[in-house]
Amino acid sequence: MAPLAQRRVAPALRSSPAVPGPTVVVRSRSRELWLAVHLPSLLLDALRDQTSALSGRVHLAVVDLERDGKVVRACDAAAQTAGVRAGMSVNSALALAPGLQTLARDVGRERQLLEAVACQGLRFTPRVSIEPPDGVLLEVRGSLRLFGGARQLCRRVQQEVAETAGATVRFAVTPTPLASSWFARLNVDERAVLVRGREELPGRLAPLPLACTRWPERTLRTLATMGVRTVGECLRLPRDGFARRFGADLLAMLDCATGRIAEPRTAFAVHEKFALRRDLEPEVVDTGRLQVVLQLMVDDLCRFLRERSRGIQTLEIQLHHREAPTTRVRLRFVQPVGAQPRRIVELLRERLARFGLAEPVRNIRLVSGPLLDLPADAPELFAHDRRESGVHVPQLVERLRARFGNAAVHGLACVAEHRPEAAWRAVEPLGSPLPLAKIACDAGDGHRPLWLLDVPELCEAGDLEFEEGPECIESGWWDGHDVARDYYVARNRHGARLWVFRNRRSADAPGWFLHGWFA
Amino acid sequence: MPAISIEDLLQNNPARLWRARAEGAAPSASRGLSTGYAALDRCLPGQGWPRQGLIEILSDWHGIGELRLLMPALARLCSSAGVAHGARAKPAVAQGGWLAWVSPPYTPYAPALAAWGIDVARVLVVHGSGATEWAMGQALRSGACSAVLGWVNPRDPQALRRLQLAAEQSRSLAVLFRPLQAGCAPSPAVLRIALSGAAQTGLRVRIVKSRGGRPATVNLGH
Secondary structure (H helix, E strand, O other): OOHHHHHHHOOOOOOOOOOOOOOOOOOOOOOOOEEEEEOOOHHHHOOHHHHHHOOOOOOEEEEEOOOOOOEEEEEOHHHHHOOOOOOOEHHHHHHHOOOOEEEEOOHHHHHHHHHHHHHHHOOOOOOEEEEOOOEEEEEOHHHHHHHOHHHHHHHHHHHHHHHHOOOOOEEEEEOOHHHHHHHHHHOOOOOOEEOOOHHHHHHHHOOOEHHHHOOOHHHHHHHHHOOOOEHHHHHOOOHHHHHHHHOHHHHHHHHHHHOOOOOOOOOOOOOOOOEEEEEEEEEEOOHHHHHHHHHHHHHHHHHHHHHHOEEEEEEEEEEEEOOOOOEEEEEEEEEEEOOOHHHHHHHHHHHHHOOOOOOOEEEEEEEEOOEEEOOOOOOHHHHHHHHHOOOOHHHHHHHHHHHHOHHHEEEEEEOOOOOHHHOEEEEOOOOOOOOOHHHHHHHOOOOOOOEEEEEEEEEOOOOOEEEEEEEEEEEOHHHOOOEEEEEEEEEOOOOOEEEEEEEOOOOOOOOEEEEEEOO | OOOOOHHHHHHHOOOOOOOHHHHHHOHHHHOOEOOOOHHHHHHOHHHOEOOOOEEEEEOOOOOOOOOOOOHHHHHHHHOOOHHHHHOOOOOOOOOOOEEEEEOOOOEEOHHHHHHOOOOHHHEEEEOOOOOHHHHHHHHHHHOOEEEEEEOOOOOOHHHHHHHHHHHHHOOOEEEEEEOHHHHHOOOOOOEEEEEEEEOOOEEEEEEEEEOOOOOEEEEEEO
16 A cells, blocks of 8 residues: 555544654654653752741642742642642632742752762763753663663662652653653553563553643643644645644654654763862861871762772862962873873872961862863883883873973974974874874975074174075965065084074165074 | 991891992893993993993083984984884883983084984973973883983972982983082982093093993094
């Protein structure tokens, strides 16, 4: 049967073919399985510290104050039995439940709570995604065996989540993230809705009321006037007509839910930092004792890093005094540093050794920068080679920089440039090489001196003996530092060979300039 | 303590006695790193730069050839090809490591270094004010550098001694550049070389002190 032809014959919305359209080959074991964690009482749970103080009062409602209308967003069970519903105006709700206690919604806290749940989700699977405003999705196909099946896994997640968020959690496990969310939102039971195969999805989704999709109110109303109230009825509409009337986005959502097209999810990543504060009971006056305390704190930091197998590149030590402003010491590592207490402590000692404390220190705070992935360690097979190829260089650079400052220690790189002063650049040691460096080094234009003066010096040409030249260098009109010079190699009476030049243009400074030594 | 005659000592404790001549006779024991200048190699014990210990280069003028003197050896130590060679056998001086310049008087010019065959990506320049001996010592002790060049003039004999110790213990080529006048004061360095140049004769290398060798003068020309 040709669905396209049939679609033309029967333009009525209710008629077949169904939205899934031409049958796609669906494998019975799809590759993904998404566990949706829905937190129906998230709005109330986010305000738990306030609600617990009001435990005597039973009628509670969370109100969205950002909107003009002051709409009830969520309410507790007691208020619900009194007839209060989400979406009601506050006045109506107060009429129904005169003793209603209203609380302002806190979106930030809600987000925090969701992230906390997502963090716990990371204990079960590395693929976690947040579904705002009140859901978290975990891809659990690979974790099922370890945790003893979907039901068992849901029980474990429930236990974990109950500690951070509220007690009410709803689950659904299906092959697509969207279908899982829809099922979880409608689930009134503690048991998870379970759909294993993708081919079961259209059938299982069919009876769901469309409200679970959270489509715009207007769309839902229009669909309702057409007699479409469930997902199944929606799936039965002709695809092109549906897309034209309600937009391609909604059609894509239906396709995502049934697994016809894949839905890429943004993965949730933890943004953790290490922060530790230690109060010093007798205030510390000398840096020696400070180091002892810091050593212990660094040990804690290293334990923290080891547990996560991550590294840090920056570390700030804040010394709080009684009166004086906080002293801040910032450490910066060339590469992310993992749990290497000796390396961190050594650098700290270097910085603190020449440090005069303005006032006694009352407490210390250790705050790390963002956690970073550690550079992959080569296996020990070429350990000997590795020692020579600069594994100690980062430590050396850090130690020198701790003493002389960041700018005092640098590497070198060639740049493809004709102007001598622009043909090199100070670069980050161990940084990635400049793209054009190779060409510049191979070009080898002329004879170049080993020492270059940063600023050419005016010199006497009287006792110079010219050996080579002139080499004309005329370049750089595009960046305002254009030069037009004739370079010569000359020898002075001490036997030193100089690289001198004379400006070609009369507008530039006259005379001979020393630009380098052929040492 | 009973007096011991020199003859006794020579006969009974040959191992505990260092003999200048013996060292010259068995150069294979501590073969140096060839300087790249045959005339100079012949005058140095071990036929080249000593692989351990401090080398002092005394000169009052920049640009007379103080870097040219080192370049062949540095190119061998710090070329990009050196890494592959280094893995083959454990050399006395680390090859394929970094080249550290501690407080150089001018900027080492990257294109010229590359032209000599030095891997510019493994060059580390440190411009420190004060505590440059410390920086040089750190570079030597780190074990990351094939060669450490320092423009440091330690006034304190103790600091010089510490540098020599660090150079002795490290596997890096350690070169200290000092003014000629410093040559009057004693130094624990293994090799001390005074450089002078003239327009006609070119670079003249005078070996002031050489452990296991003899003072000599070599003319390297232009």
